Amino acid sequence: MASSVVSSIQLTNVKPFDGNNYSNWNFRVKLILEQQGVLETISSTPPEDEAKKKTFEQNDVKARNIIVQCLADNILETIKDKTTAKDIMDALKGTYLKTGIANQVQLQRKLRSMKYLHGESLNAFITKFEHTVNELKQCGGTIQTNEVISQLLSAMPESYQAVTTAIDVLFCQDESKVTFDFVKNKLLMEEARQEKNKDDAEPSTSKQVFISQKKYKYKNNNKSNQGYFPFKCYNCGEKGHKRVDCKKKDWKNSKKCNLTSTDEIVFLTTDSVVDSTESNAEVIFIVDSGATNHLISADLGNYLTNTTKVSYNIGVAKLGESIVASLRGNLHLRTTNERSSKYM
Incomplete structure (x- = not known):
């Protein structure tokens, strides 16, 4: 009696299969069959021993009942002549599971053409990406984890290039640390950071970046x-x-130099006015041999080498406010043409 109650509760959470999303439905039904102890009926034939055969047949009836309760009426018509749970599941698999080389090629192309666009939810995009990967695997295709990660990173726009580069550096250092879940987490953190910066940004299209609070900014x-x-x-x-x-x-x-300061130099420009034009497409570092340090966000601290703990107060554009640099080290970078690697 308790077993039937559990089944009825679980079945209410499964949308009746109507011909769409077969892989998700198949996954849910198999979990219910496993929970009820009858999963083997969809992959085994009845045993020859009479006692075991009787138990198997009882489990088969139970499995068929669970499967049928999870099917929409239009699908029932296609399996009414099936006499075992295995026959039902095999028939559904043969009809609705996409297999073969043609489907694998189609899904590979779909995976490689997927691009994340600004404005859509990154979490929703990653869900679609994972669904395509799972479809590829279920139809017989093989794809390694590092290839999945590579495809996901290549689908990201230029504004995520800093995260992509950092993950690439970490992958070269210790491949075991770069899992798919790790990459998803870093991308979602970057999305949250960009959204916060967008909300905090001033309405003007150009704003001052880093200057000492001891000085004033005027256009020369x-x-x-x-x-x-x-x-x-x-x-x-x-x-x-x-x-x-x-x-x-x-x-x-x-x-000509727009800014001077007795504080330690963080960014140093040349003759141009100290303005920073915001761009959603990329992040540009102006590398100057006269600069003592370059600032990076805290989430990239894990990728620094030769680190030293510091405590530098750095004045920002808003008078009376400052930020604190807590770590100093070398960041391994790669040029955009992939020809060389440098430390800075």
């Missing part, structure tokens, strides 16, 4: 500002004008 356009300038000139020390407009020094032959 060699034009006099209208109105009174309330701060001191960094050249002569007098109030009322900027250093770029100072008449006590000829700036034509001077090297």
Whole structure:
């Protein structure tokens, strides 16, 4: 009596099979058959021993009842003439499970053409990706885990290139650490980070990146500002004008630099105005030999080598606020043309 109650409860969670999503339905039904102790009936023939045969037939009736309760009416018409649970499952498999070389080729092409597009849920995309991989395996195709990971990473847009590169470096160091679940986790974390940055971003298309809170930012356009300038000139020390407009020094032959600071240099630019244009397509590092350090996000800390714990306060664009760098080390990078690898 208890067994039948368990069966009825489990069956309510299985959508009757109507010809769609056979692999998912097959997976759920097999779990119920296993739970009820009758899974062997769909893969074995009745034994010759009379006592064992009687028990097998009882289990077969139970298995057929479970399977039939999980089928839609339109599917029932195709299996009414089947007399055993094995015959029913074999008939459904032969009709609805896609097999053969042609299907394998089709699914391989589908897998390689899948691309994640900005705006859609990354979790939903990964679910579709895994479903395609499972379909390929069920129809007889073989695909290694590292190939699955490679296909998933290649489906990501350029904005995920930093994560892809970091995973590639870790894979080269210790292949066992890079599992499919690990890669999914890192990609979902990157999606959350990008969404947070999008929410926190200012409405302007251009914003200042990292400067010392001791300095002010003004565009060096060699034009006099209208109105009174309330701060001191960094050249002569007098109030009322900027250093770029100072008449006590000829700036034509001077090297222009938008920012100076006595703090440790984090980013250093050349003659251009210190603005950073945001782009959803890629992340660009301006590598300058004069830069002491380059900042990376905390989630890339695991990929640093020769690390040293530090505590650097770094001023940011918002006056009075700063961030703290806690770790220093070397990050292994690869150029976009894949020709060389460097440490920085």
